Amino acid sequence: MAETSPSVHQRDLSNIKRLLWSTDIKADIFRRWSQGFYFSASEPTALEQAEGGPCAIIAPVQAFILKNLLLKYKDLSFREMAVTSDMQTHLLVNALCEILEQCTGRKYFLVYLSDTISDQVVQNGVVSQQHTESESTVFHEGLRIHVFQGVEEGLEEVQSDNSNDTSEPLIDDTYGYGSQSLINLMITGRATTYVWDHEQDVGGLKLKGLEKQSQIGFITIMEHLRYCTVGSFYKNPIHPVWVLGSDTHLTVLFSTERRLVSPETKTDQAKRVFKHFDPDGNNFISSSLLQDVLQALDLVSEEEYVEVMRKKLDPENLGIILLNSFMDEFFPKEDNPMPDVFSLVHYNSLAQSNLDGQIRYRIGECVLLESDLRAVSESNPMLTVLQTKWPNIEVRWNELGTPSLN
Structure with missing residues (x-):
């Protein structure tokens, strides 16, 4: 296979830089995001963040570190052990590799600093220069790229995951916070914009959410404020670890x-499907949607039966069916594990x-x-x-x- 030309690599680097930072990078934002990974002296299995901004990377990485610690130790006994720097490196590398492995079926772009620029990197990963050039300019001019081939996808797929506005950078170019797309990329391997399950049709637009149950979860105060709807894939992840979102920061x-x-029960599935038809979270649906809900749950959905149930669930003919009434009728309470x-x-x-x-x-x-x-x-x-x-x-x-x- 012919070697990729330097001009193609430069184009890839430019696209990656624009995807992350947009066209201009504020010096303060670049400095905050250049801190690197380091562990706390007071809690040696916990990553520490120097300033606001990179929690969109640090919190998901910490979540995977904790997930792996819990799988190994089953309890909090890891807090009592003597943690060496080699153990910390092992925890960090395992978490980062697991995050990368979720991005399956794509090209992998390994972006690294040339040896000349690497020699100028000082504590916490910040480039030290005596010249008038900005740190970010020197840093990015020193980047090199190596492409590991996968199927014919790659950077374009990350951009397409980022839903309808691929011009929006993963790192906000005004305030320096990580976008929801970056958070989702770190947690699930897909840079989708939304946090609901599957796709939702909003005014004819198909808006991508999560494809499947995630390894770790995500819940946010922004749902309480009605800025988003978090689906069950995030609320009920495979492992009992969640990234928590406030309006300014991410914790774990x-x-x-x-x-x-515990694995999703039929009751959980029914509530998830019902809420798909109740995107505003009102805990009721229009009675005209009953047949669609029954079909989605593989229940009897012939018109005559649906009409009987519609009258039973909406006896006052208000045109709505309440979630509780629906669940009581079709999914009597199960034993809750x-x-x-x-x-x-x-x-x-x-x-x-x-x-x-x-x-x-x-x-x-x-x-x-x-x-x-x-x-x-x-x-x-x-x-x-x-x-x-x-x-x-x-x-x-x-x-x-x-x-x-x-």
Whole structure:
């Protein structure tokens, strides 16, 4: 196979740079994103973040580190062991490799610094220059690329995943935060814009969400504020680890209780399908959609039967069918494998957001109340975001007060 020309490589590098940063890179944003990976002295299995911005990378990587630690140790005993730098490197490399492996069926672009520029890299990955050129310009001029061939996809697929506006960079060029597409790319291997399950038709547009249940989850306070709808693939991941989103930062939540992410039951599936036809989250659908819901769940959907059920579920002919009425009729309550009492552990990568500037895993004791009613407290964003996953949860953090989402 003929070797790819340097001009093609330069074009690829330009496209990658534009995909990440847009056309211009603010010096402050570049500096914040150049910190590199390093572990906390106070919690040696926890990555530390120097300043705001790169949590869209750090939080998902930390989530995969924790997922692997929980698979190996089953509990929090890893906090008691003596962690060496070799162990830290092993944890980090395994997490990064797992994240990359999710991007299957594509070309892989290995972007690296030339030896000349590498010699100028100093602590935390920031390029040191005495010249008038900006750090980001020097850095990017020193980049080289090697392409590992996969099927005939690649950078274009990442851009197409990023839904309808491929001109939107993965890193915001004004404030320096990571986009939802970047977060989804890190967690799932696909740079989709939305966090619901599958596709949704919005005004004739097919908007991509998640294709399948993810290894780790994602929940966000933005759902409470009705800026997005998080689907069950993210809320019920394969492992009990979730990236938590506030309006400004990403943290991580995890548990040693694996029953929190038990396989999807028929009741779970039914609620997920029902909510697909209820995109506004009103917990009801138009009665005219009943046949579509029944068909999607492979239930009896002949017109005569549907009409009988429509009258039964909407006896006052209001034109709507409530979620609870639908579930009571077609999916009587199953035994719920989820425990009523369990522990959650929270991690925040910013030292200044932890007590005394020391990063610590914070443990909360949780109980699921019998009542479905929840008391929303705008002054407690941690409880608010947890209630998007567990509506009837109460948490008592065992020390130092409620941890910060920001």
